[in-house]
Amino acid sequence: MAENTFSPVGEKRINLKTTVLLILPLVILGGVIWLFLTTGGGLLLSQPIPVEALSVERTVLRPGHIKVTVRNAGRNDLQIAQVIINDAIWPFTTTSSAIIPRLHTEVVHLDYAWSYGEAYRIRFFTTNAIPFDVEIPVAIETPEPNRSTFLSFTLIGLYVGVIPIFLGLVWFPALRKFSKQTMTFLLAVTAGLLVFLGLDTLVEAIEQAAVIPGSFQGIGLIGIGALGTFFLLDAITRRQIAVGRSEASQRLMLAYMIAVGIGLHNLGEGLAIGASFNVGEIALGAFLVVGFIIQNLTEGLGIIAPVLRDRPGLGNLVLMGLVGGVPAILGAWIGGFTPSPILAVLFLAIGTGAVFEVVYEIAKLIRKDTARQSMPLTVFSGIISGMLMLWVTGLLIK
Amino acid sequence: MKQLSRRDFLKTGGIALLSTAGVAAFSKMQPPSTSAPIMQMDHHNTDAMAMPVGEVDHQRNGFNPSDILTDFDYGTVSTLPGGRTLREYDIFVANKDIEVVPGIAYPAWTYNGRIPGPTIRATEGDLLRIHLHNDSSHPHSLHFHGVHPAEMDGVPGTPGMIEPGESFTYEFDAEPFGLHLYHCHAFPLARHIAKGLYGAFIIDPKVGRPPVDQELVMVMSGFDVDFDDVNDFYAVNAIPFHYHQHPIQIKVGETVRIYLVNILEFDLINSFHLHANFFHYYPTGTSLTPSEFTDTIMQTQAQRGILEFSYKYPGRYMFHAHNTEFAELGWTGEFEVIPSGA
Numbered sequence: 150m151a152e153n154t155f156s157p158v159g160e161k162r163i164n165l166k167t168t169v170l171l172i173l174p175l176v177i178l179g180g181v182i183w184l185f186l187t188t189g190g191g192l193l194l195s196q197p198i199p200v201e202a203l204s205v206e207r208t209v210l211r212p213g214h215i216k217v218t219v220r221n222a223g224r225n226d227l228q229i230a231q232v233i234i235n236d237a238i239w240p241f242t243t244t245s246s247a248i249i250p251r252l253h254t255e256v257v258h259l260d261y262a263w264s265y266g267e268a269y270r271i272r273f274f275t276t277n278a279i280p281f282d283v284e285i286p287v288a289i290e291t292p293e294p295n296r297s298t299f300l301s302f303t304l305i306g307l308y309v310g311v312i313p314i315f316l317g318l319v320w321f322p323a324l325r326k327f328s329k330q331t332m333t334f335l336l337a338v339t340a341g342l343l344v345f346l347g348l349d350t351l352v353e354a355i356e357q358a359a360v361i362p363g364s365f366q367g368i369g370l371i372g373i374g375a376l377g378t379f380f381l382l383d384a385i386t387r388r389q390i391a392v393g394r395s396e397a398s399q400r401l402m403l404a405y406m407i408a409v410g411i412g413l414h415n416l417g418e419g420l421a422i423g424a425s426f427n428v429g430e431i432a433l434g435a436f437l438v439v440g441f442i443i444q445n446l447t448e449g450l451g452i453i454a455p456v457l458r459d460r461p462g463l464g465n466l467v468l469m470g471l472v473g474g475v476p477a478i479l480g481a482w483i484g485g486f487t488p489s490p491i492l493a494v495l496f497l498a499i500g501t502g503a504v505f506e507v508v509y510e511i512a513k514l515i516r517k518d519t520a521r522q523s524m525p526l527t528v529f530s531g532i533i534s535g536m537l538m539l540w541v542t543g544l545l546i547k
Numbered sequence: 548m549k550q551l552s553r554r555d556f557l558k559t560g561g562i563a564l565l566s567t568a569g570v571a572a573f574s575k576m577q578p579p580s581t582s583a584p585i586m587q588m589d590h591h592n593t594d595a596m597a598m599p600v601g602e603v604d605h606q607r608n609g610f611n612p613s614d615i616l617t618d619f620d621y622g623t624v625s626t627l628p629g630g631r632t633l634r635e636y637d638i639f640v641a642n643k644d645i646e647v648v649p650g651i652a653y654p655a656w657t658y659n660g661r662i663p664g665p666t667i668r669a670t671e672g673d674l675l676r677i678h679l680h681n682d683s684s685h686p687h688s689l690h691f692h693g694v695h696p697a698e699m700d701g702v703p704g705t706p707g708m709i710e711p712g713e714s715f716t717y718e719f720d721a722e723p724f725g726l727h728l729y730h731c732h733a734f735p736l737a738r739h740i741a742k743g744l745y746g747a748f749i750i751d752p753k754v755g756r757p758p759v760d761q762e763l764v765m766v767m768s769g770f771d772v773d774f775d776d777v778n779d780f781y782a783v784n785a786i787p788f789h790y791h792q793h794p795i796q797i798k799v800g801e802t803v804r805i806y807l808v809n810i811l812e813f814d815l816i817n818s819f820h821l822h823a824n825f826f827h828y829y830p831t832g833t834s835l836t837p838s839e840f841t842d843t844i845m846q847t848q849a850q851r852g853i854l855e856f857s858y859k860y861p862g863r864y865m866f867h868a869h870n871t872e873f874a875e876l877g878w879t880g881e882f883e884v885i886p887s888g889a
Contacts, residue, residue, distance in 0.1 A: 230650025237597035237875030238648070238780070238787065247650075260595055274779070276650045278772035 201227050201275050204362045205283040206254060207488055208271075209291040215259045217271060217283060221249040222362025233272040234261055252364060263288045294486045302481040305422055309445065310415040310477025315470045317449015324457050332457045333518040334531045339407065339451035340511045341535020346414050346448075347504035351375070353417060354497035361490045370491075374498025375505070378413075382406060382506040400455045401465065403510050407455070408472040410507040411448045413500035415473065419480020420493050447538055448473060455514060597875035601649035603786055608645050610661035612784040613793055616763045619749070620665040622675070632673045634721075638664065639680045640687045640731075645743065647770045648780055648787055648877070655743040656683060656731070662785040663766040663810075664729070664746030671724040671753045677717045681709045687739070688715075690732035691748060692849065695719035702732045724752040726832035726851045728766075728808045741771055741812040743785075747851075749806055752835065759855065760801040767809045767817045767846070767868070767878065778813050780877045781868065787877020791865075794883035799861050801887075805854040806832070809846035817878075818845045819854070820869040826856035843869050858884040 184190065202222035209216040215234075221227045228248045232241040244256040263269060269285040292298040324335065351371075358367025389402055452469050453461075461469075483492070515528055605611040622634035643660055644652040658664025669675055679689050688701035688708045699719050701707035709715045731744035747764050768785065769778035780787045797803055805826075809817040820843040827837035828844055832853040844852065858864065864882045867874040 228650065231599050231648050233779075233876070236872045238599050238877060240595075240598045240600050262595065274648075274651060274772070276652070278651050278653065278779075280773050280779070 200224060201277055201279045202362055202364075203227060203229075203249075203273055203275065203281040204360070204490075205281075206490060208283060208285055210263060210285070210288055211290065213260060213262050215261050215263060215269075215271070215285075217257045217259070218254055219249070219257060219273065219281075220254045220362060221251055222364055224251065224364075226250050228276040229255075229257065229273050230276045230278075231274045232257065232259060233274065234259065235269055252362075265289065292485065298485070299482070302423060302485045303478050306419050306475070306478025306481040309418060309422065309481075311470065311474030313445030314411070314449040314452065314474040317446045317451075318453055318466050318470050320450060321453050321457070321466060324453070327457070329458065329518070330522065330524055330527055332454070333515060333524060334527045335450070335454045335457065336511055336515050336518070337528045337531020338535040338538070339454040340508050340515070341532035341537075342447050342451050342539060343407070343410065343504050343508045343511070343535075344532070345536045345539040346411070347501055347508065350414050350417055350497055350504060351501045353421070354494055354501055357490060357494045357497060361494060365491055365494075367494050370494050371498040371501070374495050375502035378499045378502030379506045379509075382409075382503060383509070386510060397459045400459055400514065401461055403455045403507075403514060404452055404461065404465075404469055405472065406503075406510060407507045408452050408469040410500075410503040411452065411473040412476040413496070413503045415448075416476035416480040417493070417497045417500045419477040419482075420484035420488070420496060421480075422477075423481040423484025423486070423488065447535075447542075455511070597788075597879070598791070599648050599788055599877075602792060603646040603649050605786075608661075608786075609643070610785075612782075612786045612789040613795075615661070615663070615666075615784045616765070616795065617761075618666060619668040619762075619764070621668050627674060632670065633676065634669050634673050635676045635678065636665070636667060637678045637680065638689065639682050640744070641682045642684060645785070647772065647782075647785065651772055653743075653770055653772050656685070656687070656739070657743050658689075658746055662743040662745075663768070663808075664744070666747045666749065666764045666806075667729065668749040668751070669721040670751045671721055673721040675717070675719055675721055678714060679707070679709065679717065680714045681711050684711055685739075686710050686733050687731045687744065688733055689717055689729050691717070691719070691729045692727040693719070693748065693750070694722045700732075703734060708733060721750045723833055724750045726750075726806050726808065726829075726853055728810060728849060728851060730810060737776070737812050740810060741769075743768075745810040747806055747808045749832075756804070756835065759804045761797060762804045762806070763795065764806045765808070765819075767807070767811055767819070769811050769814065769873070769876075769878075771813060776813055778811070778876070781811070781817075781873040782877045783880060788879055790880025794863060794881040796883050796885060797858060798885055799859065799887045800857055802855065802857045806851070807844075807846070807854055808851040809848060811848055814870075814873070816845050816847050816870065817873065818843060818869045819866065821854075821856065821866050822864040823860070823862075824856055824858060824864065826854040829853040829855075858882065860884065861886045 200223060204220050204222045205217060206220050207218040209218075219229075226248055229241075229243070230247075232239050239259055239261060242258045244258070246255070249255045257273070259271070263285075265288060267288050269288055271283045271285070273281045273283075275281070292301070324332075327335075354371045354375075355368070358371055361367045386402070386406070390399065394402070449470065452473055453466070456465075480496070483489075518524075519528065620636060622636045625633045625635075627633050638658050639660070641657055641660060643655055643657045645655040645657070645662060647653045647655075655662060667675075667677070677689060679687075681687050686708055688705075690701035690707075691699075695717075696719065698705050699707060699717050701717065707715050707717055727748040727750065729746055729748050731739040733739045745766065745768065747766055749764075765783040766785075767781075767783050769781040770785075771777060772779045782789065807819055811817045822842075825840055825842050828839045828841060829835075829837050830850075830852045832851070837855070844854075846852065861884045864884060865879060866882060867879040870878075
């Protein structure tokens, strides 16, 4: 069989020699590692001063009690030696042990008579005298997961996600009356809206990535989440086109995809809202809510833009509204009851990927339209209008 | 006020929604006028106070603050021709890890392996010979507060500033009587003091002070364990909360004299407050007449003074810095006053 190994490239078979060639680098690698560990490879490798990292995942405030979930984000095990609250050394207990293994979490309990509305700084000193601080900007009792808080988070999600989108969908019958060119313009507006949302989601993902432990490589996680989602959705659409759907059903599918993209974006927003209860950021003002509804109204508009020339049916419209809005409720639940900064980064990354993929799909649709009828300024003005819409409504409420 | 991002806006919007939704669960979040006192009565252990978890290993540290209180070093005593008393002391400087609070070892610099260094005690007019041996990895010195020639001052440019491995003998007369201190004067000065190179220096008047039942030394200092030039912990005689965990026992009616020195680095002042009592205060101890009858005194770095008091009633009484931040970061102790018959 030896002569077969020199056979034309077209014939590919894994034989013994290929197997050996595959394994050989691994064997050499093993040797190098062994050599390095035993001799140091000529480098003076001393035990470095430990680089410790402790990140705070969650703080829970109950009357007379503060519970902080911390994660050891460093390279070695870490031990909490003392805890200081607002310049007072305070007795603490831990759920399992003050020694936290690498990447593990631990819950630190403090019997402390905190007062409503005041600010606290908790400092954790490790045995290597490295301080890690967590701030509670405004102390409020953390909502417990029960029926009424569950209902509250549901209501938040409803107001933030579902209602604005359905309000946007109500425009459907009126918008159908417009010309093809206007519909293309609206598609471009949607693309502009989505680019704006996509950038916003990306920035949030990057902000979140900055606060999670370095070992979780937040930026890498964004890359995986965003590009993974983008190419997965891309593959799904190509498959749908390959099975030879009609143009109308392709547009319907695009509308659904926009709904999915906006839904994932709203999931991230829900997470942020839910999680805000843990840091006690409070600001009252019903005008903020109203402004918020106005801004998210445009999301519903975006969903229906591709199917204005078709008859999607009420069922489809309702379903798309739910797909776009309900994730805000889910996000509020997750963020409110089990906030996880790492999960938030991933969700936000997925949202980013989904939103930009949908922009890509809309671009393809617009190109089809512009191939039929030349309208050079329609696309430009549409995209700019879409982005300006969010920017201006943003100005009103910030 | 910080700028609101869209995310912040979403959060605030969400919370606004919550409050407008008027869901019963969240009415808790509103501050009812009675909530604060009720919270403190119902949910707060009234015995709760600032306190570390665990206790430092005194054995491994090589010293115990309970012993430092009454550990006076009178030196090796001999009589010079002419009848004058000579006192000789050996002090070794060494790098040493000291567990300052449970679980945190501070890479300290020490005189004779302890913080504060030995309490050097002599009588006015004695001749003092202090042999300093530098077993550490940095140049160090002994700089005494007192009256002495320039070459005995222990500052850079004088023979008393010695390199690792070297020795030097400081020789001078014990004067004036009072409560003084000594510390390293190598630069950077703040770091050399903060690392633990300081101690009390008592010169008794020739006639002596009126006899008391207990004499105690307390050196107030702090530790900046993360080297940001801000103290993380405060204490008398180095270990935070030590005399809170191990109260100093005295009897009702017993007279107590405290030699109190402040060498706290980084903070401008320090103070001493005695609970449920007043004391006579002798600033720098250079007079036998007290200057004040009070329950709180203030000292800046290197200020010192002598306190005299006795307790009228049995019980446990706190003493602490009335810079309450220092108190809750370790500078808190207690006297346990026991009935005189006990």
